[in-house]
Structure formats: structure tokens, C-alpha cells
Amino acid sequence: MAKIIPTKTPMPEQDPAIRRRNSLEVPLGYTPEQAMQEARRCLQCKKPDCIPGCPVNIDIPGFLHLVAEGKFIEAAHLVKRANALPAVTGRVCPQEEQCEGRCVMAKKFESVGIGRLERFVADWEAAQGAVQIPPKAPPTGKRVAVVGSGPAGITVSAELALLGHDVKMFEALHEPGGVLVYGIPEFRLPKAIVAREIDYVCSLGVQLETDVVIGMTYTVDELLEEFDAIFLGTGAGLPWFLGIPGENLNGVYSANEYLTRANLMRAYDFPNYDTPPIRGNRVITVGGGNVAMDSARTALRLGAKQSIIVYRRSRAEMPARLEEIHHAEQEGVEFQLLTNPVAIHATTSAVSEGSAAPAAGTGNWVREIECIRMELGEPDASGRRRPVPVKNSNFRIPADVVVISIGQSPNPLIPQTTPELKVAKGGVITVDAETGKTSKRGVFAGGDVATGGATVILAMGAGKKAAVAIHAYLETGEW
């Protein structure tokens, strides 16, 4: 290999001062020259550590080699053998913990920009109109219902369609894509990319029925009368709240509502679209994950003068992707770390001394959020140091809008109407990790519904495994 280049080829990005007010994508993507230059940084390891770091085991050095030679389409096709949604994962994977985190280059220098290159080849393939439809197996006559059109459902549908099965995907909302359309904002994952992927799945012959809530419109048992197998990829969409006083005041939202209005309902284009956006001068987002970053950055784009993240642990424990934290900071999002909300107030008052504050919850609109300082104690079950409150450290932050972004669990509608389906703590559907089999014959599940809120690539990985198991079940009839 030639001389080692220690740092990643920089990614052209929209200027923070401009992008914080628009909904266009932030990173602009590599040019072909930049892509080839970056791909040449790969050492083409004999025993590449990056591959096991990727949950779907993409042949990373293989595709990087093709990029380095300018064979972008071939590279895209190689990636797609392992990963049906590279344009998505290249943008949203937590690469620093996965492929790039394991790259040998990362030991001494910066890792190879695997995610950026994955995105590049996928976008290149689409721009050239060179999207390849792999050969489909002859029809098997078997029918599969896929519930939910997020990354897990999309993956299962595509894999099974290629194996010759007749697949129908059901989606509760009016647009397919799951969190990719209702949650992750346009500036991070343009809707057109998700639509492109859905079109691809449709081009494989998968049928899609939107506006159908399984458990309500049809039950799982009714689906089983018509379909030979079912895959549940319904995600983890039920938002948690803190359970603190004042949380039901006007101006307090779940991140799901906040982001759904902006993304799915296009509230950012109000009044051209009818759903009103949630605007405020001072927006406080509670939480430290990707969802919180997306909310805080969306607030800026909706015109907030100040967008503050309140998180109870320190920066090192924040579960969000590094890139998102970095982008949020560049755009002017402020961070109140080691801070935990204890009440939301509708009244304005001087900073409270301890609990001598006026009663929370009077009046209609949120005006302040009362927080307490935290310090890090002993590590907890997750291995992260547990935050503990500092006595008498209460203080207040003025707020017009508060967005609660502390996590989600699976929606109970399907388990409630499917008694044989076993559910574990936190509402997750119990599955066999290798096959996705649930406790009910013919019913498989995977993605966030089986793990709780996780990542796009893990949901896709679960979808792939389930597709293999569903295929075997359809072929043999053995459960």
C-alpha cells in the first residue's frame, strides 16, 4: 500500500449558520475524486476487523477496493448483496461503534470513512439509474404478511420476494418507511431516499397496503387465515414520559409527536400543509439519544432562538451518534449535561430554593422547566455510571416548548389482540434471536419490536435472519 493518509477525507457540508434554518441535508456527499481518495486509505487488511463490526457483515475491503478503482456501480452491487438499504445506513449507522470503530486505522489515525463511502456508492448507483433488480426465484405460491414498513419490514419483504414468495406489507400510517419517514428528519435522511428504497421493494413485486392497523383493521389471527406466515416489524413507537408534575401542560410534547408533525405531516411547510408545527423561542429537549438530537435540531429549523438539550448523564454517556452531537453543537444547540428535570411549571418565578417553588401545573402553558444537578455515581447494570441527584441544586430554565425524548417501547396493540404472543418486560415481543420465531406458530418478529429502540442496521439484520427462517418454514412446514 502507498503512503498512509492519517485523516479522513473531509465531507463537504452545508454551512452551520445557514443549514440550522433549512431542512436540506447537512452532509453534501463525496465527489467521485473524494470517494476514490478516501477508499485508497483502506489498507485492504487480510483479516479485516471492520467486517465483524458491521451487523450485516458487508465485504468492506472488497467494496472499498472497487471504489478506489472507480468501479462505483460494481461496488454498490457488492454492498447490496449484504445490505438492501446502503443509502440509509451509510447516513445513519453509528459507524464509530460498528465498522469504523473496529477499523485498524482507527487505532492510530482516523478510521476509513466506510459509512460515507457506502452512502456514496448507493447514491451513485441511483443517480446513474443503475439500480439492479436481482434475479427472482420462481413463484412458490406461498403468501407472507409483513406488518410494519420500517427497516425490518422492508428487509424481510425484499428478501422473501426474491425467494419467490408473494409478500404483502401492511403499514398503519399513510406513508411507508417507519421511523425513517416519521422520525428521522429530512436534513439527515431525505425522504426521497426512503421513497426510492420503498419503490425498489415494490419493484420486486411486494404489495403495500397503507392505512391498515393490524390488531384493529385485521387481527393477526385473521391474517393467518390468508397468509402462510407473518412477520411483525412494528417497531418501538410508544413514547415514554418522565412522570413529573406539569408534564401534561400545553407545550410539552413527546419527541414522536414533535418529529411526526414536522416530518410525516410536513408541518415545516405549514400552512401549505395543514398540520401546524410546534414553534417556540426556547425549546428544551430532554434526552441524549439520536431522537433528542433530531428534536433539538428540528427546533432550530422551526425558528427557535434557543434550543437546549437537558441530559442527566455526561457527554461520554450520550447514546447519540457522535456526528449528530457534533452537528448539533455546530448549529448552536446548547447542552445542559448532568441535569435532570423534576417538574415543569406554567408560572414564571424566581429561581426556586429547593422545594419552596410554587406548585407546578398551574396555568396552561409551559413557562419553565425545573431541573436538578446530577453527579455520576457507581456504574449501573448498563455499565454506565449512574447519575445521582445533588441535593438542593434545583434551578429553572425558561421554556416555551419542552420535548420529551427519553425512549420508546413497542406498541401493545398487537400483543393485546393476539393472546398467544408472549411479551417480555418493557413490552418487547419474545423471539428466538436466531430465527425471529415468536411463541405463536407461523408468526415471526424482529427489529425494535423485539429489542426495544435500537438501530436501523440491527432491525435490518433481524429482518434478514427472519427471512431465512421464514423461507425454511414455508419450504418444510416445520416450526
Add this chain to the structure above:
Amino acid sequence: METHECKTTTAGHPAGVEILEQRMLVPNVNVLTVRAPAIARKIQPGQFIILRADERAERMPLTVSDWDREAGTVSCVFMQVGTSTQKLGVLEPGDRLPTFVGPLGHPLEMANFGTVVLTSGCYGIGALYPAARRLRELGNHVIGMVEARSNFLLYWVEKYRSVCNEVIISTFDGSKPGKKGEGPVHLSDLLATGRKIDRIIGVGCTFMMYETARSTRNSGVKTIVSLNPIMIDGTGMCGACRVVVGGETKFACVDGPDFDAHQIDWELLLSRRKPYMEAEAVSIENW
């Protein structure tokens, strides 16, 4: 919205749900009938659907107020109050709704309770009609109380007479055949007679339901109302519809929409309806 070649919408209907009938019942109140067989097959009294009038419209919840399981049709009675309901009001038979999803929410509890009073106003008259029909079938003595500002705003009275044992009409202005005054007032009067009433169900605007709850609070009669907070998805995903019942936060779309009227935090509920008033004014001007 991006369209996908293979897309079929709402229970197998390509390109949306077809409107079969759109009729004004009384000024500002319409009945809309659509073809939605999967929903018609399943719907129970008290359940609702969510629709979008067009691709840019809000998702709007409406209670289903009648259906024909065999013909595969469902009807909703709606009041034209703002952009979404007015957009819906101008659509005609043959037009298609891009979204019409349901049934959503829990059905109203239906049993032979004994004597049941159904009290309703505005869209609630339509919304409660299926409950009246079913309760009568189950052997209840059904008293239907309908209220309107004036007699020309009354609708479906004959439909009510056909399924209720008694119908009590009230008009705010006293125009005949109504008794003068609001429904909840007459409900208080009815309770004051000492007549045995086993259950009261109220559907209408939030304020009317609040008044119903007040007038029955001391009677000890179980009173159920159907809440109508702002909703987006209707499947438990956004939390916009949260209400406090018995001190606990509930999502009206999946835990309700019907709740014990005496357990509801009314002050909170009334205040949570207001946040978008300014925006709604902008929206309607723009439309």
C-alpha cells in the same frame, strides 16, 4: 407524498377510499358515507376512524355513526369547524380520501345495564346513534336526549325514535319540539325525579361533556363520555391525545376514547384543546 406504483390504500382500495354520499343534515353538520368494507365488518359503537381529506390535510379523527356490514359502507357525522372539516365538507361522491383508517379505540362497553340515558349534542347525536341501537338490542330501556341550539339544528330525531324507548329533545332557545335549555340541565332534572338510571353516556363538544359530568357527579350513576382531544396517529405513537383519568396519564386513542366522566381531569382537558387556535386561523385563511 411520494406515490409508489404498487401502493394500495386502506384495506385494499387502490387510490384511497371512495365517497358514496355527502349530505348536509343541518347547517354545518354533514353526514359522509364511504366504501370501507374492512372497517364496516369490524366497527363497534364508540369506535372512530382517522381520515385525511387530501394529501396535505391533517389526520382527523371522527366517530363512526352508522354502518352497513353487508354493503361495506360506513358513515360519519361531522361538524364543520375548521380547515380539515371544511375541506372534507366540499368533497363529493366519487372523490377519494387518501386516508381512512380504523376502527380505532376501544368500543363502548355494551351490555344490558337496565335503563341507559344517552345524552348528546352537535356531532355526538350521530356518534351515539350506534350505541342507542345496540343498547336497545341488548334489552336496555334507552332514553335518548338530544340537544341543539335551536330546532332547525336537530337531526336524526326520527332515527333516534326508532331505536330509543324515550327521546327527550332540548333546544337552547326553547323552539319546539324541544324543552328549553341545555341537555345536561334536563339530565339533572331527570336524575332529580329519583328514577332509577343505571348508566349515562354523553358525547358532544368537550364543554357539553364536562357539564354532563358535573350534573351527574352526585347521583352515583356511572357516567361515560367519549373524549375528543387532538390526535395525530390514533395508534398510541405520539401522545398528543393524552388525558389524565383517575390521576393517571392515558392516551385517549388507545386507552379510550371513552372514560369515566367523574375521573377525568377536566381543567387539563379543556386547556389542552386550545394550543393550535392561532395556527388554525392561519390555516383556514390560507385555504
